Amino acid sequence: MRGPGDPAGGQHRVAVPVTAERKKVLLRLDPAVHDALARWAADELRSTNAQIEFVLRRALADAGRMPKEAGRIPRRGRPRKTDSPSEDEEP
Template sequence: MAERKKILLRLDPAVHDALARWAGDELRSTNAQIEFILRRSLSEAGRMPKNSGEMPRRGRPPKRRPAADQDRQDDAVGNGEAGDDD
Protein backbone atom coordinates (compact mmCIF):
# COMPACT_ATOMS: atom_id res chain seq x y z
CA MET A 1 0.00 0.00 0.00
CA ALA A 2 1.24 3.48 -0.83
CA GLU A 3 2.33 5.74 1.99
CA ARG A 4 -0.56 7.80 3.30
CA LYS A 5 -0.40 11.61 3.16
CA LYS A 6 -0.42 13.57 6.39
CA ILE A 7 -2.09 16.97 6.59
CA LEU A 8 -2.74 19.54 9.27
CA LEU A 9 -6.45 20.37 9.48
CA ARG A 10 -7.79 23.27 11.50
CA LEU A 11 -11.40 22.86 12.61
CA ASP A 12 -13.82 24.81 14.70
CA PRO A 13 -13.98 23.00 18.07
CA ALA A 14 -17.74 22.48 17.73
CA VAL A 15 -17.26 20.88 14.28
CA HIS A 16 -14.52 18.63 15.67
CA ASP A 17 -16.75 17.58 18.57
CA ALA A 18 -19.60 16.75 16.18
CA LEU A 19 -17.23 14.73 13.97
CA ALA A 20 -15.82 12.88 16.98
CA ARG A 21 -19.33 11.97 18.19
CA TRP A 22 -20.34 10.81 14.70
CA ALA A 23 -17.15 8.76 14.41
CA GLY A 24 -17.80 7.15 17.78
CA ASP A 25 -21.34 6.24 16.73
CA GLU A 26 -19.91 4.42 13.69
CA LEU A 27 -16.99 2.87 15.59
CA ARG A 28 -14.39 4.83 13.63
CA SER A 29 -11.62 7.15 14.68
CA THR A 30 -12.17 10.84 13.95
CA ASN A 31 -9.46 10.64 11.29
CA ALA A 32 -11.12 7.64 9.60
CA GLN A 33 -14.50 9.41 9.72
CA ILE A 34 -13.05 12.47 7.97
CA GLU A 35 -11.55 10.26 5.25
CA PHE A 36 -14.85 8.37 4.91
CA ILE A 37 -16.79 11.62 4.46
CA LEU A 38 -14.25 13.01 1.96
CA ARG A 39 -14.28 9.80 -0.10
CA ARG A 40 -18.08 9.70 -0.15
CA SER A 41 -18.24 13.34 -1.23
CA LEU A 42 -15.67 12.79 -3.98
CA SER A 43 -17.61 9.77 -5.27
CA GLU A 44 -20.96 11.59 -5.24
CA ALA A 45 -19.40 14.51 -7.14
CA GLY A 46 -17.83 12.15 -9.69
CA ARG A 47 -14.35 13.29 -8.67
CA MET A 48 -12.95 10.15 -7.02
CA PRO A 49 -9.66 9.34 -8.76
CA LYS A 50 -9.66 5.95 -10.50
CA ASN A 51 -6.26 5.11 -9.01
CA SER A 52 -7.27 5.80 -5.42
CA GLY A 53 -6.75 2.89 -3.07
CA GLU A 54 -9.42 1.25 -0.96
CA MET A 55 -10.47 2.73 2.34
CA PRO A 56 -8.28 1.08 4.97
CA ARG A 57 -10.09 -1.61 6.92
CA ARG A 58 -11.08 -0.80 10.46
CA GLY A 59 -9.75 -2.61 13.46
CA ARG A 60 -6.75 -4.77 14.14
CA PRO A 61 -5.44 -6.82 11.22
CA PRO A 62 -6.02 -10.58 11.48
CA LYS A 63 -3.25 -12.65 13.05
CA ARG A 64 -1.12 -14.41 10.51
CA ARG A 65 -0.08 -17.94 11.35
CA PRO A 66 3.25 -19.29 10.14
CA ALA A 67 2.92 -21.32 6.93
CA ALA A 68 4.12 -24.51 8.69
CA ASP A 69 1.21 -24.31 11.17
CA GLN A 70 -1.28 -23.78 8.35
CA ASP A 71 0.12 -26.79 6.42
CA ARG A 72 -0.22 -29.05 9.49
CA GLN A 73 -3.82 -27.99 10.03
CA ASP A 74 -4.66 -28.45 6.33
CA ASP A 75 -3.17 -31.98 6.44
CA ALA A 76 -5.13 -32.86 9.58
CA VAL A 77 -8.40 -31.66 8.08
CA GLY A 78 -7.69 -33.41 4.79
CA ASN A 79 -6.98 -36.71 6.57
CA GLY A 80 -10.09 -36.47 8.73
CA GLU A 81 -8.00 -36.18 11.90
CA ALA A 82 -9.28 -32.83 13.12
CA GLY A 83 -12.83 -32.59 14.40
CA ASP A 84 -13.73 -36.29 14.10
CA ASP A 85 -16.60 -37.15 16.42
CA ASP A 86 -16.41 -40.98 16.01
Protein backbone atom coordinates in the same frame (compact mmCIF):
# COMPACT_ATOMS: atom_id res chain seq x y z
CA MET B 1 36.93 1.31 3.25
CA ARG B 2 33.69 1.88 1.36
CA GLY B 3 33.56 4.06 -1.68
CA PRO B 4 30.85 6.63 -2.35
CA GLY B 5 29.15 4.35 -4.89
CA ASP B 6 28.84 1.41 -2.45
CA PRO B 7 26.67 2.55 0.49
CA ALA B 8 25.74 -1.03 1.47
CA GLY B 9 29.35 -2.05 1.85
CA GLY B 10 29.08 -4.85 -0.72
CA GLN B 11 25.99 -6.41 0.86
CA HIS B 12 23.23 -7.76 -1.35
CA ARG B 13 20.07 -5.73 -1.54
CA VAL B 14 16.66 -7.34 -1.29
CA ALA B 15 13.73 -5.90 -3.23
CA VAL B 16 11.05 -4.74 -0.82
CA PRO B 17 7.56 -4.03 -2.15
CA VAL B 18 6.75 -0.34 -1.97
CA THR B 19 3.40 0.60 -0.47
CA ALA B 20 1.90 3.98 -1.16
CA GLU B 21 2.48 6.08 1.93
CA ARG B 22 -0.59 7.82 3.25
CA LYS B 23 -0.44 11.61 3.17
CA LYS B 24 -0.40 13.55 6.41
CA VAL B 25 -2.41 16.76 6.47
CA LEU B 26 -2.74 19.43 9.10
CA LEU B 27 -6.42 20.35 9.31
CA ARG B 28 -7.78 23.27 11.30
CA LEU B 29 -11.40 22.84 12.36
CA ASP B 30 -13.84 24.80 14.44
CA PRO B 31 -14.01 23.02 17.82
CA ALA B 32 -17.77 22.47 17.47
CA VAL B 33 -17.28 20.87 14.03
CA HIS B 34 -14.53 18.64 15.44
CA ASP B 35 -16.74 17.58 18.36
CA ALA B 36 -19.60 16.74 16.00
CA LEU B 37 -17.25 14.71 13.78
CA ALA B 38 -15.82 12.89 16.81
CA ARG B 39 -19.32 11.97 18.05
CA TRP B 40 -20.33 10.80 14.57
CA ALA B 41 -17.15 8.73 14.31
CA ALA B 42 -17.78 7.14 17.71
CA ASP B 43 -21.34 6.26 16.68
CA GLU B 44 -19.95 4.41 13.64
CA LEU B 45 -17.00 2.85 15.53
CA ARG B 46 -14.39 4.82 13.58
CA SER B 47 -11.60 7.13 14.61
CA THR B 48 -12.13 10.82 13.92
CA ASN B 49 -9.41 10.63 11.26
CA ALA B 50 -11.10 7.66 9.54
CA GLN B 51 -14.45 9.47 9.67
CA ILE B 52 -12.96 12.54 7.98
CA GLU B 53 -11.52 10.34 5.21
CA PHE B 54 -14.86 8.51 4.87
CA VAL B 55 -16.78 11.79 4.50
CA LEU B 56 -14.25 13.23 2.03
CA ARG B 57 -14.33 10.06 -0.10
CA ARG B 58 -18.13 10.09 -0.14
CA ALA B 59 -18.15 13.76 -1.20
CA LEU B 60 -15.64 13.03 -3.98
CA ALA B 61 -17.69 10.08 -5.23
CA ASP B 62 -20.95 12.08 -5.11
CA ALA B 63 -19.32 14.88 -7.11
CA GLY B 64 -17.91 12.40 -9.65
CA ARG B 65 -14.36 13.39 -8.72
CA MET B 66 -13.07 10.20 -7.06
CA PRO B 67 -9.81 9.28 -8.82
CA LYS B 68 -9.81 5.79 -10.35
CA GLU B 69 -6.37 5.09 -8.91
CA ALA B 70 -7.50 5.82 -5.33
CA GLY B 71 -7.13 2.72 -3.21
CA ARG B 72 -9.66 1.43 -0.74
CA ILE B 73 -9.63 2.60 2.85
CA PRO B 74 -7.33 0.17 4.67
CA ARG B 75 -9.06 -2.07 7.20
CA ARG B 76 -7.93 -1.45 10.73
CA GLY B 77 -8.11 -3.60 13.83
CA ARG B 78 -8.04 -7.30 14.42
CA PRO B 79 -8.21 -9.57 11.36
CA ARG B 80 -11.36 -11.64 10.98
CA LYS B 81 -11.23 -15.35 11.71
CA THR B 82 -11.31 -17.28 8.46
CA ASP B 83 -11.59 -20.79 9.88
CA SER B 84 -14.86 -20.35 11.77
CA PRO B 85 -18.22 -20.93 10.03
CA SER B 86 -20.17 -17.84 9.13
CA GLU B 87 -23.58 -17.06 10.60
CA ASP B 88 -25.28 -18.21 7.37
CA GLU B 89 -23.66 -21.65 7.39
CA GLU B 90 -24.73 -24.56 9.53
CA PRO B 91 -21.95 -26.10 11.68
